[in-house]
Amino acid sequence: MSAVTPGPNDHFLKVYWRKFRTWRGSRPFWAGFFTILGGIPIAYFPYASMKLGNLTMSMATTAGAGSLIIGVLLITLGLTMWFHHIVRVFAGVAAILLALISIPVSNLGGFLIGFLLSMVGGALSISWVPDKKPGELEAEQSETVPGPRTDDDADGTMGEPDTTLETNGGRHSAG
Template sequence: MSPESTGQNKHNLTAYRRGFRTWRGNRPFWAGLFTMLGGMPIAYFPYADLHLGNMTLAMSTTTGSAALIIGALLITLGLTMWFHHIVRVFAGVAAILLALISIPLANLGGFVVGFLLALIGGALSASWAPGEPKADEETPQDAADPLAPAERQPENMPAESVLHGATVPQQQVGDHDAASGHDGGTHRAG
């Protein structure tokens, strides 16, 4: 085994990690994860059996099917947030409503754990917005011009009106002020 082979594996791992980071950044990843994690205890607890020695403790309720449906829908909504993030607001509102419905129907929302996770995931999904893409390159016109946009001098303004990048408005010579009856030039006494 050569020393170069470990570098290739490290490069592949870095490339996969960067690819996953890009994929995660383009969608409400944490919202989907919290929603799916909230759906699991809601669906699991009504069907779970706890064995304590010879004693079996079952959490079965008459609304066990409702808990299973709510949990499955929350897991589906979490996957929808990941893979079809266009409907993220609808999925977030639906997750919040299902989390609220799970309180009376599914053992207090999976003993409050599933309720809180689904509620947080729905809120994150409803409030998530895609980021603005960054401009990677300057326009060729800006790159060729040595003056920055703030330091540029407007074409119709005289050189005296530009002071450290801020323009000072001046009245142009020859403008006629109708209210005072004189033009913008100098007046001679006469």
């Protein structure tokens, strides 16, 4: 057994942590995390009640149902970013639009906490791009790098030198 490979005595928490890091790196994890965290205060604050001694304060408004719908949709979009990351751009745009709608509907977007977290999550989701595997990266580089250019590239033969010779009155010229 070498010092590089883990042995059979590797702690199971380390194994799970490595698997989680691999899973987290293959999807927009932080985008989904911020979107879920943004949906929680948007859905929670209209239904929350705070007790101070015998005094109960409640934020019950007519927009409670709208806030609940927006919050649940944001949580769902965050989970979608995690588990169905192919639609990350749609989920990011939808999260940004729902965050903007939550400002007038849901107590300034969950007192700006949910609004800001959802905006950041949506922006991260839109900007996230999956990593390229080493084999894909080499194939892409070999396809995009052209060969040496010649003066006669007007005919569309990129990087292919013209090897035909024509005779013009006893003179040999290329092209």
